[in-house]
Amino acid sequence: MIDEDxxxxxxxxxxxxxxxxxxxxxxxxCEPESIGEFxxxxxxxxxxxxxxxxxxxxxxxxADIRFSVVVHLYSLIHKSYLRIHINCTDNESPVAPSLSxxxxxxxxxxxxxxxxxxxxxxxxxxxxRILMWDDYPYFPLRKEFPLAGIDVPLPAADVSEVTGAxxxxxxxxxxxxxxxxxxxxxxxxxxxxxxxxxxxxxxxL
Amino acid sequence: xxxxxxxYNSKVEGEVIVTRADAVVNWIRKHSVWPMPMGLACCAIExxxxxxxxYDISRFGMEVMRFSPRQSDCMIVAGTVTYKMAEVVRxxxxxxxxxxxxxxxxxxxxxxxxxxxxxVMQGVDNVVPVDVYVSGCPPRPEALLDAMMKLQDKxxxxxxxxxxxxxxxxxxxx
Numbered sequence: 525m526i527d528e529d530x531x532x533x534x535x536x537x538x539x540x541x542x543x544x545x546x547x548x549x550x551x552x553x554c555e556p557e558s559i560g561e562f563x564x565x566x567x568x569x570x571x572x573x574x575x576x577x578x579x580x581x582x583x584x585x586x587a588d589i590r591f592s593v594v595v596h597l598y599s600l601i602h603k604s605y606l607r608i609h610i611n612c613t614d615n616e617s618p619v620a621p622s623l624s625x626x627x628x629x630x631x632x633x634x635x636x637x638x639x640x641x642x643x644x645x646x647x648x649x650x651x652x653r654i655l656m657w658d659d660y661p662y663f664p665l666r667k668e669f670p671l672a673g674i675d676v677p678l679p680a681a682d683v684s685e686v687t688g689a690x691x692x693x694x695x696x697x698x699x700x701x702x703x704x705x706x707x708x709x710x711x712x713x714x715x716x717x718x719x720x721x722x723x724x725x726x727x728x729l
Numbered sequence: 730x731x732x733x734x735x736x737y738n739s740k741v742e743g744e745v746i747v748t749r750a751d752a753v754v755n756w757i758r759k760h761s762v763w764p765m766p767m768g769l770a771c772c773a774i775e776x777x778x779x780x781x782x783x784y785d786i787s788r789f790g791m792e793v794m795r796f797s798p799r800q801s802d803c804m805i806v807a808g809t810v811t812y813k814m815a816e817v818v819r820x821x822x823x824x825x826x827x828x829x830x831x832x833x834x835x836x837x838x839x840x841x842x843x844x845x846x847x848x849v850m851q852g853v854d855n856v857v858p859v860d861v862y863v864s865g866c867p868p869r870p871e872a873l874l875d876a877m878m879k880l881q882d883k884x885x886x887x888x889x890x891x892x893x894x895x896x897x898x899x900x901x902x903x
Contacts, residue, residue, distance in 0.1 A: 656848065657813050664847050673847025680816035687819065689855040691812050694845040701843050714843050 526550055526604045534570070538562070549605040556610050556621050563595075563608075563626045572597040572606050578623065578633035580641045582667045590615040591643055595623065612643055622648040640665035672696050697722045754889035758802070758828065759881040760790040765801035765825070767818060770808030772835040772867040779870035789877055798824040803880065804857070805873075809837040810850045819856040828891075830884070832876055833859045836866045 531550060535541055540555035541562070554562055566572040576596040583590055591612040598605050612618035622645035623630040634645045635654035642663035645651060652658060657679040662669055672693035678684040698716035705712075721727035764786075766776055779786050786792055795801040798821045810818060822831065833853050836842030839862045841851035853859060860883060863876040 671846065678815065679813060683816050683819045683856060687856045689815065694841060694851055696845055701845065
């Protein structure tokens with residue numbers, strides 16, 4: 525049972541933890557140095573043995589702590605979730621400890637976080653991109669990265685030479701494209717949210 | 730004598746049929762298009778449906794889906810082509826023997842579709858020459874069959890030896 529007593533018992537004697545008040549489930553902030561040991565404790569002694577998700581947040585280019593890794597654990601005994609935030613100290617080249625030795629499922633999740641946010645996980649067995657190609661120079665889910673993308677060469681130089689194809693920003697044309705929930709289904713196909721601007725006509729201020 | 734008889738009449742023409750080479754070659758080609766399913770996303774499910782009994786693509790002589798580019802004539806690009814996958818699509822296209830055709834099935838393969846994003850190529854025609862585009866997200870099997878019939882018409886119209894004189898300059902593999 526996740527109640528106040530449980531929270532107290534977890535927090536007591538662990539000054540690397542702090543409580544974050546969120547409405548949906550118990551949320552803790554953990555210092556990066558202690559996360560491995562704390563996750564072992566949660567997995568082996570508190571039955572939080574299911575790694576549901578491991579992702580990251582970019583708090584914005586101006587934030588004091590720009591990146592934090594977020595881990596969701598689930599206990600089949602407590603029937604409850606537990607969320608852990610880990611703040612990455614360095615904003616320029618963020619680093620976090622890998623959990624793949626505790627939860628093997630974290631392996632690919634951490635590679636995805638590295639791919640999208642550029643957070644390096646120390647002691648990860650295979651720290652390389654998982655979705656984008658290896659030479660891709662950007663981290664697409666960072667706040668400063670435009671949704672449409674940035675000009676880069678195609679991963680295969682010979683294909684690019686023959687076809688002239690390259691990676692270029694996608695035409696947004698007032699997008700992103702969403703379908704309306706209300707109204708007739710025949711008119712609910714995805715369309716630009718804001719049709720007042722395109723790539724040729726500037727967005728009105 | 731039957732008056733509505735058409736075509737070959739052995740009594741009149743003996744054992745000789747006179748026609749154009751193009752007509753014969755294209756007639757053979759268009760009725761045995763061997764497609765290669767380049768199934769990249771959900772359109773591939775509709776592609777499978779059009780091969781199943783209800784829609785039955787074999788009515789048009791196209792049921793022989795080959796999973797090897799060496800044995801197929803027509804690449805059906807069914808799904809979202811990411812920049813990472815575009816290279817693979819092109820290489821597989823190059824491995825197909827001439828003559829070969831490409832059908833871009835669905836909005837994603839034709840234009841990038843709903844994926845206006847950093848990761849998705851905005852139309853497979855950036856890397857391979859497309860003969861027929863099919864609209865829809867995903868297209869119904871009828872739409873794909875219509876496209877394949879249009880492709881048959883196109884095969885019937887083109888000069889049959891055009892690929893013999895073509896230099897393989899656009900190919901990555903020799």
